Amino acid sequence: MKKIGVAILGLGVVGGGAYRILTEHHGYFETTQHVDIDVVRVLETNSVRVEELGIPKELVASNMAEIAADPDINVVVECIGGTTVAREYALAALYAGKTVVSSNKELLAKYWHELERAAKQHNSGLYFEASCVGGVPIVRTLLDGVQSNKVTSMMGIINGTTNYILTKMTDEGAGYEEVLREAQRLGYAESDPDADVEGFDAAYKLSILASLAFHTKVPYTKVIREGITNVSADDIARGKALGYRLKLLAIARQSEAGVEVRVHPAFVKKDHPLASVSGTYNAVFLTGDSVGEVMLYGKGAGDLPTGSAVVSDILFAATHGEHKYSTFKNNAGADKEVKFVTDFRSAYYLRLTVTDKTGVLSKIAAVFGKKNISILELMQTPEEGNATLVIVTHETHEAAIKSAVQKLNASEIAKVETVLRVVS
Amino acid sequence: MKKIGVAILGLGVVGGGAYRILTEHHGYFETTQHVDIDVVRVLETNSVRVEELGIPKELVASNMAEIAADPDINVVVECIGGTTVAREYALAALYAGKTVVSSNKELLAKYWHELERAAKQHNSGLYFEASCVGGVPIVRTLLDGVQSNKVTSMMGIINGTTNYILTKMTDEGAGYEEVLREAQRLGYAESDPDADVEGFDAAYKLSILASLAFHTKVPYTKVIREGITNVSADDIARGKALGYRLKLLAIARQSEAGVEVRVHPAFVKKDHPLASVSGTYNAVFLTGDSVGEVMLYGKGAGDLPTGSAVVSDILFAATHGEHKYSTFKNNAGADKEVKFVTDFRSAYYLRLTVTDKTGVLSKIAAVFGKKNISILELMQTPEEGNATLVIVTHETHEAAIKSAVQKLNASEIAKVETVLRVVS
Numbered sequence: 001m002k003k004i005g006v007a008i009l010g011l012g013v014v015g016g017g018a019y020r021i022l023t024e025h026h027g028y029f030e031t032t033q034h035v036d037i038d039v040v041r042v043l044e045t046n047s048v049r050v051e052e053l054g055i056p057k058e059l060v061a062s063n064m065a066e067i068a069a070d071p072d073i074n075v076v077v078e079c080i081g082g083t084t085v086a087r088e089y090a091l092a093a094l095y096a097g098k099t100v101v102s103s104n105k106e107l108l109a110k111y112w113h114e115l116e117r118a119a120k121q122h123n124s125g126l127y128f129e130a131s132c133v134g135g136v137p138i139v140r141t142l143l144d145g146v147q148s149n150k151v152t153s154m155m156g157i158i159n160g161t162t163n164y165i166l167t168k169m170t171d172e173g174a175g176y177e178e179v180l181r182e183a184q185r186l187g188y189a190e191s192d193p194d195a196d197v198e199g200f201d202a203a204y205k206l207s208i209l210a211s212l213a214f215h216t217k218v219p220y221t222k223v224i225r226e227g228i229t230n231v232s233a234d235d236i237a238r239g240k241a242l243g244y245r246l247k248l249l250a251i252a253r254q255s256e257a258g259v260e261v262r263v264h265p266a267f268v269k270k271d272h273p274l275a276s277v278s279g280t281y282n283a284v285f286l287t288g289d290s291v292g293e294v295m296l297y298g299k300g301a302g303d304l305p306t307g308s309a310v311v312s313d314i315l316f317a318a319t320h321g322e323h324k325y326s327t328f329k330n331n332a333g334a335d336k337e338v339k340f341v342t343d344f345r346s347a348y349y350l351r352l353t354v355t356d357k358t359g360v361l362s363k364i365a366a367v368f369g370k371k372n373i374s375i376l377e378l379m380q381t382p383e384e385g386n387a388t389l390v391i392v393t394h395e396t397h398e399a400a401i402k403s404a405v406q407k408l409n410a411s412e413i414a415k416v417e418t419v420l421r422v423v424s
Numbered sequence: 425m426k427k428i429g430v431a432i433l434g435l436g437v438v439g440g441g442a443y444r445i446l447t448e449h450h451g452y453f454e455t456t457q458h459v460d461i462d463v464v465r466v467l468e469t470n471s472v473r474v475e476e477l478g479i480p481k482e483l484v485a486s487n488m489a490e491i492a493a494d495p496d497i498n499v500v501v502e503c504i505g506g507t508t509v510a511r512e513y514a515l516a517a518l519y520a521g522k523t524v525v526s527s528n529k530e531l532l533a534k535y536w537h538e539l540e541r542a543a544k545q546h547n548s549g550l551y552f553e554a555s556c557v558g559g560v561p562i563v564r565t566l567l568d569g570v571q572s573n574k575v576t577s578m579m580g581i582i583n584g585t586t587n588y589i590l591t592k593m594t595d596e597g598a599g600y601e602e603v604l605r606e607a608q609r610l611g612y613a614e615s616d617p618d619a620d621v622e623g624f625d626a627a628y629k630l631s632i633l634a635s636l637a638f639h640t641k642v643p644y645t646k647v648i649r650e651g652i653t654n655v656s657a658d659d660i661a662r663g664k665a666l667g668y669r670l671k672l673l674a675i676a677r678q679s680e681a682g683v684e685v686r687v688h689p690a691f692v693k694k695d696h697p698l699a700s701v702s703g704t705y706n707a708v709f710l711t712g713d714s715v716g717e718v719m720l721y722g723k724g725a726g727d728l729p730t731g732s733a734v735v736s737d738i739l740f741a742a743t744h745g746e747h748k749y750s751t752f753k754n755n756a757g758a759d760k761e762v763k764f765v766t767d768f769r770s771a772y773y774l775r776l777t778v779t780d781k782t783g784v785l786s787k788i789a790a791v792f793g794k795k796n797i798s799i800l801e802l803m804q805t806p807e808e809g810n811a812t813l814v815i816v817t818h819e820t821h822e823a824a825i826k827s828a829v830q831k832l833n834a835s836e837i838a839k840v841e842t843v844l845r846v847v848s
Contacts (some may be wrong), residue, residue, distance in 0.1 A: 021572060021714050028574065032639045032751045129569075135715035137569025144568065144744075145553075145561025148445060148735035150452065215456045273721065276700065290445050290732035291559035291722060297697065298718035308714035311572035320568075321745020327456045 004318050005072040007041035011049050014103045015079035017307025035318045064089045068096040078102040094118040099125035101313045109204035109220040113330045125323035127313035132205045133282045135305035136298040142212040149288025151213040154252040156284035157277050158205045160300040161189045161196035162228050162248040167278045175233050198227035199263040202250045210252040215327045217334035224262035235418050239267045245275040258339030266421040343399045347424035352389045354414045367407050371400040395424050428742050429496040431465035435473050438527045439503035441731025459742045488513045492520040502526040518542040523549030525737045533628035533644040537754045549747035551737035556629045557706045559729035560722040566636040573712025575637040578676045580708035581701050582629045584724040585613045585620035586652050586672040591702045599657050622651035623687040626674045634676035639751045641758035648686035659842050663691045669699040682763030690845040767823045771848035776813045778838045791831050795824040819848050
């Protein structure tokens with residue numbers, strides 16, 4: 001039976017989950033996968049955590065050099081996070097010819113080319129299912145399930161924290177700040193929530209997934225990114241009344257015009273499969289030219305779900321001969337050859353405060369008409385002295401909406417309070 | 425670049441789809457997968473179909489021996505269907521050391537052990553993603569996405585024909601016969617619909633998927649199977665009024681009690697992810713001990729979706745070194761060691777005609793009470809002379825329900841018209 005020695009770097013949520021699965025399922029993997037996998041080393045400075053996980057003290061390595069030099073270690077699991085130590089240690093492991101399994105989306109999004117170059121040079125494996133959408137096997141699916149397709153679009157809810165917040169706001173009508181504090185209390189949001197609520201986490205993941213789906217280098221810096229910090233309970237409620245649910249969506253499209261990647265809040269129709277993805281659940285909805293629409297749904301975070309992805313990669317590497325690398329030109333400048341679309345098409349939800357006078361609506365309609373924006377739905381409700389007007393448009397260009405909004409705000413008749421994209 | 429020669433046996437819906445994808449994406453696969461794949465031979469007696477697909481006449485082989493002997497052929501795609509010629513040709517290909525990619529669920533369900541033995545002996549690959557749920561990569565996911573888990577349950581809508589029929593009946597209140605005829609006219613059902621509507625197709629697929637998920641031989645003959653031919657529009661409507669949707673479900677569970685596999689119509693709550701899987705779409709919802717709940721959703725049939733799965737397998741075999749075989753004892757008698765659960769637990773929907781007399785309800789309730797069956801919901805509507813009573817129970821044992829139904833039917837107070845299972 002093949003013997004696999006594993007070292008885990010970092011015993012946080014994911015590293016701890018991977019340790020538990022590997023330890024508890026040792027016999028199960030012998031029977032079902034015919035591999036004898038042992039965690040032979042961990043690297044973790046927090047001795048309380050080591051004890052909490054029941055890890056024998058003698059497994060704790062004193063430094064990375066010890067792990068890199070250990071011939072009994074075939075796989076190094078990187079769950080440190082960040083891009084300093086994590087990068088250095090992952091490279092050290094690859095240089096030593098060891099397979100690296102990483103759950104670190106930021107590291108992958110920023111240094112994939114560097115890690116891959118090292119992996120190729122030293123015939124090491126590089127796996128990162130756990131970096132995207134927890135235990136949902138979306139990376140494996142893109143590599144080995146729908147690789148027979150030209151993927152034309154991908155749309156996902158790929159951040160659990162923001163989906164938890166938006167779901168709560170939608171179901172309970174609560175405000176952003178209040179729900180964020182609750183999420184922090186429950187451990188669904190970090191004390192510094194920016195990586196999640198500003199959409200960085202989703203942008204890192206989208207850059208990885210879009211690169212795999214489109215066989216094209218898609219740097220995270222090219223992702224048009226807006227977070228959820230300005231989302232109001234009022235707009236969520238008004239959208240809900242029109243049959244929409246607000247989600248932080250990661251959207252990627254590829255066409256002759258180029259590659260389009262963006263992360264922002266967007267309304268989806270309540271009968272769309274993504275609308276019912278609630279709480280900390282995640283989902284990716286993709287379209288391939290042969291397979292049509294495919295959706296993968298599951299838990300996007302957590303110790304065991306993400307640990308499941310880590311262990312799945314270890315098993316894959318152990319049972320499938322040679323390592324595969326990315327299917328596109330993966331070097332620092334490769335994206336210079338790619339055209340990125342910034343003036344994308346979308347439908348829009350706009351909330352306006354308008355003066356309650358005769359003829360105002362026709363003037364507003366004229367502004368939209370001049371930009372060739374046609375209106376799908378309209379809802380006017382009276383407010384003190386003024387009126388609130390909610391408009392949902394048909395699909396148009398981002399630039400056209402921006403220009404119409406500018407025009408309206410410059411006029412005396414209306415003030416655009418909110419602009420949100422709508423998936424049509 | 426690696427050169428792969430493919431022969432396609434049978435140019436029906438799936439074989440034709442695979443041919444189209446391989447031909448149209450030849451350059452795309454060179455670029456993205458670094459493999460040069462050509463269809464070098466087809467086996468098809470229908471020359472009209474060969475012409476329709478634009479296949480050069482010189483590619484048509486005169487017999488299987490020619491294909492088996494051709495050193496330029498690495499992969500044989502079996503899309504013949506049935507288990508006579510398909511079995512013979514697949515074995516011939518495996519004996520000749522060629523990788524077999526099959527879309528044939530019946531062949532796999534009945535002769536997997538035989539095919540696998542031949543594959544192992546001759547170091548050939550055996551792949552069958554296309555045999556289950558069209559283009560949805562459920563086989564790959566079970567093998568290489570959630571293999572880090574003990575899968576405890578799986579529940580799927582894995583037959584498009586029956587899902588189309590039940591969706592239509594639910595949405596339009598139409599009767600079974602009427603919708604079946606329409607499905608036949610549209611090509612969603614065969615002229616002899618038994619394989620689909622009697623649940624054989626789903627049972628074959630469930631046997632394959634449960635074997636993979638549980639690492640245990642699950643023969644299709646062990647699948648408790650009921651079709652949809654007796655389903656009435658009346659029950660669908662009454663269930664709908666209670667918030668349920670009727671689906672043909674394939675259910676597999678593994679616990680200490682053993683393996684439980686069944687295919688039958690069942691009500692699911694309308695907010696369950698499977699309830700909104702409509703028309704010809706399919707989905708599989710599985711639970712793993714680490715990953716939790718995961719769902720895969722997509723088109724379960726059609727030339728390009730299923731062709732996508734065939735081509736995905738060809739690419740996988742071409743780009744991943746050694747072949748893997750099943751993870752369990754896969755021989756004809758292996759299931760003798762497995763315990764199969766027949767007295768499973770479920771909730772139930774019952775429709776009864778009852779005589780409209782004082783005290784009848786209490787007598788009926790007493791029958792359920794004696795069997796320890798507790799009632800979740802009850803709806804009584806008056807009919808001419810009698811009344812219709814719909815009862816939804818809490819979870820209980822199949823045997824308890826059968827015994828209660830027998831008792832009621834033997835009495836003079838009620839006649840049980842329908843018994844349907846409910847996913848609780």
